Amino acid sequence: MSATEFDIIRKYFSPDIVREDVKLGVGDDCALVEPPVGKTLAITVDTLVSGVHFPTNTSPGDIAYKAIAVSLSDLAAMGAQPAWLTLALTLPEIDETWLKGFADSFSETASDYNCQLIGGDTTKGPLAITVQATGFVKPDQIMRRDTAQPDDKIYVTGTLGDAALGLRLLTQQDVSDSIESYSIQRLNRPEPRVEFGLALAKYCRCAIDISDGLNADLGHILTASSCGADVELDNIPLSEQICQYFNLSGGSVDWGLIFSGDDYELCFVVPEKYEAAVYELAENKQIPVTCIGSINDSGLLQWFDKSGAEISVENTGYKHF
């Protein structure tokens, strides 16, 4: 007899309960959890659709990893400590090899971030994975989008555009193995900046994670905060690998690629007086951070080159519709 939905849940998605704040996990109508006293819950949900958010031939392990990582990246951008996950899985068929690869990676990733899977839903249809993540924030240490102020400095973590390059190289003649493997790793295994976000929230009140692309996501901060910003394009941090790729393919930087999203780095805004603290934190956490510009009251997002000339950057952020 072929496996039922309940066999699948029992076999692959009923982890032992490892967190004390989980009173009842997978198996009943609802999970029961006990939020810590004095904390606010931060809740986020993201869906990855096959062929839209990941190429159809992505490995089940990479899909499971990324499904968790993108939700944890949202928690990181709020300054939240991840705690609980739910998983809604829509599968075209029951393929036990695929399910094992998916479930092993899901449980490994969840445990790496001390997260507990507490429930979900399993349905039949075109492959789609929805992960909801809940975390805790201190009410006075929350990073929102609507709190940027003129003269604040804008920073980003890591480097931008690598995942977009990875996606491009999946379908393009390869340029070199090391550029390809680096950028595809960045596409499939983004590292949510959870620890960094938590530490940053001690003095930063404004952050977003870069999922749609820097211009789109910084734009969200500016709209929510009723501000503008000047950004120096030459300051935008690029990996050695992407610079090599641009050198090999004509020399000039393709800003459309850099701004296509899927970076899962943080873009954050802090008053200038915290500059030293930001760099100290970066050093402590071994996460590179770069100041790319500053907030103003112009209401516009403007890009400049080193000489101070304004550069027009196409609005290339990822849009779902």
Ligand code: ADP
């Ligand atoms: P209900 O019909 O009450 O919604 P379900 O049959 O959908 O219950 O699910 C049974 C139990 O299994 C519930 O506790 C649910 O949270 C859990 N569950 C279902 N699918 C998954 C999944 N993919 N991952 C984790 N838990 C799941």
Ligand code: MG
């Ligand atoms: Mg259900």
